[in-house]
Each structure stands twice: as structure tokens, then as C-alpha cells.
Amino acid sequence: GQQLNQSPQSMFIQEGEDVSMNCTSSSIFNTWLWYKQDPGEGPVLLIALYKAGELTSNGRLTAQFGITRKDSFLNISASIPSDVGIYFCAGHGGGGADGLTFGKGTHLIIQP
Amino acid sequence: NAGVTQTPKFRVLKTGQSMTLLCAQDMNHEYMYWYRQDPGMGLRLIHYSVGEGTTAKGEVPDGYNVSRLKKQNFLLGLESAAPSQTSVYFCASSYISSDDGYTFGSGTRLTVV
Numbered sequence: 001g002q003q004l005n006q007s008p009q010s011m012f013i014q015e016g017e018d019v020s021m022n023c024t025s026s027s028i029f030n031t032w033l034w035y036k037q038d039p040g041e042g043p044v045l046l047i048a049l050y051k052a053g054e055l056t057s058n059g060r061l062t063a064q065f066g067i068t069r070k071d072s073f074l075n076i077s078a079s080i081p082s083d084v085g086i087y088f089c090a091g092h093g094g095g096g097a098d099g100l101t102f103g104k105g106t107h108l109i110i111q112p
Numbered sequence: 113n114a115g116v117t118q119t120p121k122f123r124v125l126k127t128g129q130s131m132t133l134l135c136a137q138d139m140n141h142e143y144m145y146w147y148r149q150d151p152g153m154g155l156r157l158i159h160y161s162v163g164e165g166t167t168a169k170g171e172v173p174d175g176y177n178v179s180r181l182k183k184q185n186f187l188l189g190l191e192s193a194a195p196s197q198t199s200v201y202f203c204a205s206s207y208i209s210s211d212d213g214y215t216f217g218s219g220t221r222l223t224v225v
Binding site: 042103104 | 116145147152153154155156157160170202204212213214215216217218219
């Protein structure tokens with residue numbers, strides 16, 4: 001099956017720092033999505049990307065759909081305490097079993 | 113508007129027992145999904161449904177069954193629970209397809225002892 005490699009696995013940063021995480025795949029995806037999960041809750045959609053090269057922002061978050069359609073990155077600028085959580089990338093290839101393929105997540109920890 | 117509601121939130125089962133997890137959505141979504149989340153493994157698709165009366169297998173379907181008798185409900189059954197099924201289970205729904213992004217429930221934490 002399709003696999004996504006998400007890195008880094010975890011990040012320890014200071015409040016106010018910028019954050020960058022990415023996902024790569026050996027397969028082409030037609031859609032890339034980024035989710036955030038807070039403790040005890042389900043993931044919540046942050047940004048959806050539908051076209052190669054697309055760059056989309058949502059407040060302090062910016063995500064890009066790679067030109068090769070095999071990668072995506074998420075940046076968070078000027079991190080704040082409520083950014084703590086697990087961030088997942090997800091891709092939809094449009095082939096095989098329906099449903100999204102998820103990365104294993106990036107655990108963001110912000111030190112005061 | 114509740115979105116996606118999962119019941120129960122927590123459950124402890126003994127090996128060999130059976131149970132059903134219920135997922136209900138009030139957004140008139142066509143597609144519904146069951147995922148399991150394990151440490152270091154991310155989210156893995158168990159089964160999904162593209163409409164009332166339909167179901168299909170995902171990446172890790174063994175040991176689970178599902179039913180979608182009503183559009184708003186998607187049930188996940190464990191006929192004979194095993195410790196390997198200890199996990200957090202998430203239900204999700206989407207309007208037309210995965211491209212729309214999912215709305216997730218808040219999860220069911222299942223422990224099989």
C-alpha cells in the first residue's frame with residue numbers, strides 16, 4: 001500500500017519560533033491534507049491542497065503541494081502554546097481503496 | 113450540530129468478548145470511515161463506506177466487521193476481541209470523497225485484556 005514518510009517525528013521548540021515539517025511519498029498523490037490532533041480528540045483539518053505547486057495559508061500556517069506530487073510541507077510561524085499537538089499529513093491518490101493515507105505524525109512540543 | 117459522535121468513549125474488554133462501536137453523523141455525509149490509531153503507527157484505515165448499504169475493506173480489516181444500514185450511522189464490530197485490537201478507534205465522515213477532508217469523531221479508547 002501507499003506510505004507517507006513524515007518528519008520530524010517530534011519537535012521541541014521555544015515559543016515564538018517557526019516550525020517546519022514535511023511528508024514524502026514514493027507514490028503520486030492528487031490531494032494533500034494537513035491535520036492537527038489535540039490530546040483526547042480526533043484530528044481536525046487545517047489545510048487542504050489540490051494542485052501541484054499550490055501554496056495555501058491559514059493564519060500562521062502555510063502548506064505547499066510539491067511539484068512532483070510526492071511531497072508536501074507545513075510551516076507554522078511564530079509558534080504559540082496552543083500549537084502543541086500532533087500534526088498529520090494525509091494524501092489521497094485516487095486509486096485503490098478509498099480513504100486517506102496518513103503519515104505517522106509530528107509531535108510538536110513548545111517549551112516556555 | 114454535533115458533527116461526528118462516537119460511543120462509547122472508553123471500553124475495557126476481555127479477550128474473546130464481542131462489542132460494537134457506534135458512529136453517528138448529522139452532516140448528511142455520504143462517505144464514512146473507521147480508523148485505528150496506535151503509537152508510532154499513525155492512523156490506519158479499517159473499513160469504509162461510500163454510501164448507505166455499502167462497505168469496503170481498508171488497510172487492516174481482519175478481525176473487524178462493519179455495517180451501514182442507515183446513512184447517518186456506521187457500526188464497527190469486534191466478534192472476538194484480541195489484545196492486538198487494543199487501540200484508539202476513530203470514525204470519520206466526508207461529503208463526497210476523501211478529497212474533501214474528513215470530520216473526525218473524538219475517538220473510542222478500547223483496551224482488550
